[in-house]
Amino acid sequence: MNMTRAVARRKQAVRARRKWADQLPLHLMILPGLILVLIYSYGPMFGLSIAFQRFIPARGILGSEWVGLRNFAFVMSLPDTYEVLWNTVFIASMKVVAGLIVPVTIAILLNEIRKERVKRTFQTLIYLPHFLSWVILGGILIDILSPSYGIVNGFLGLFRIQPIYFLGDNDWFPFVLVVSDTWKEFGFNTIVYLAALTSIDPLLYEAAEVDGAGRLRQTWHITLPGMRPIIVLLTTLSLGNILNAGFDQVFTLYSPQVYESGDIIDTFVYRMGLIDAQYSFAAAVGLLRSVVSFIFISVAYILAHRFANYRIF
């Protein structure tokens, strides 16, 4: 009795050790990445504690004075905060809407082209801007939108329209952001929608044709419903971007003249923290942004999982 139990126990121990030995390489593979992520992604999360301090770099996080929520109270008392928040949400939601309508429309139009080569050429051209950085596109936009020598104002001048200072005028600036962002990104999403379109069963169109439905009705009753899952999915996921108005773009295109309409949370944090060295205030704003974004992104993923059966892993 005792013997057999001892043997069984030893067998179990061997099996456990073998299991551990089996898994050891798997742990080792993850280790380097784990350490880097721990330092550079989790480190900053703990670094957020400076939002509750009067952080002085020379003293470090451990030596700085804790001030509770005073930084947050200060941030809330700044009128700039509300302006920046409004700009962010306004610009980001306009981008979401434009980023939905334009690619869906273009995908449907591209889908009507039956010559594969022509279709592919158009595709290739429209999503080229996606692969260029905002520094390059920003440089190009600054040039073509210039009020003195820009080609856009030159073109408008043909119709006797006075030069418009697109990048320096608060009425125009947010729209320049939305239009140029859509210009850069619509090709990218068009491809995604187009991929969804090709998975629609051609038999459906044939049946509709037999029943006497024209192209327009086919688009309305077959194409759009066929795209609905992917539209719902991408729109839901873009919810997570509600506080992400596009730092790279705004940073390359804005100037103090258009802070009123174009300053967003991320650029505000950048100037406050890295230019004015107000680390604690900037971290407080950043923390609020991260928390709100976290909620939105999580909700977006949960909704996408519920309604579109989407899993990230």
Added chain:
Amino acid sequence: MQYNSSPGRKVFVALNYTFLALLSFLCLFPIIHVLAISLSSSGAAAAGLVNLWPVDYTIGSYKYALSKPEFLQSFVVTIKRVILGTSINMLLTILIAYPLSKESSVFRWRTFYVWFFVLTILFHGGLIPWYLTIRATGLIDTIWALILPAAVPVFNVILLLNFFRGLPKELEDAAFIDGAGHWTLLWKIFVPLSTPALATIALFTMVGHWNAWFDGLILMNSPKNYPLQSYLQTIVIQRDFSTLTEQDLMVLQEVSDRTFKAAQIFLAALPILMIYPFLQRYFVKGIVLGSVKG
């Protein structure tokens, strides 16, 4: 499928082609315009004579740009960054994706690790603590500041682990029976079978490193360490408008070095424009792979 070719349909098709051609042109036009400016004389550019074709053709701007030590220096930094950064990103992506592609019953810690990495997509420390962390680890002003903090591209890890999971399970069993370990299995079977996915991910990673500029701008104190795009940002974008009136600006806005800036913009975009036509199917695949995986 039969298409009805009623007159209405023909008109639609013609309009559709025209519209899409116009749209494609609109996407390409700014780039061609800048190219034309960069190849024109500064006088012609300043007078606004250049549209799609260079006026007073000259390559002076390119000569000047390529003779500037700052430009070349930053170019070298970028090359280093692309090579080092892409290799490290890819290595870590593969190494992390493999264990995470196992079932939780095989790899007990999987769930923990997955959440460990995914949480970093959902929640960020934000710019300031991120900067302070990098400074605290002593990377400021070194090339590693541009590589290590973003060494694990979690999104790519997810793409690849999903790809690994799609590989036939029998291969794995057969390899284990033949006495292969995890390392052999990963490098001898998984990686060779995933070349298309790996190539696509590597391509996007390279483009990402080539295009990155903000990290270089804030993590390098000395301009000689700037990567190309950061350097470009400082000369093309950074303008201090605060002290000038709108009228001043209209006249003063760096009219003389317009062609020079255009040349540098075009040079920075050139590698991407060059590989783009040849690798465009990989680009398409990357988009589809990243957005609508099942």
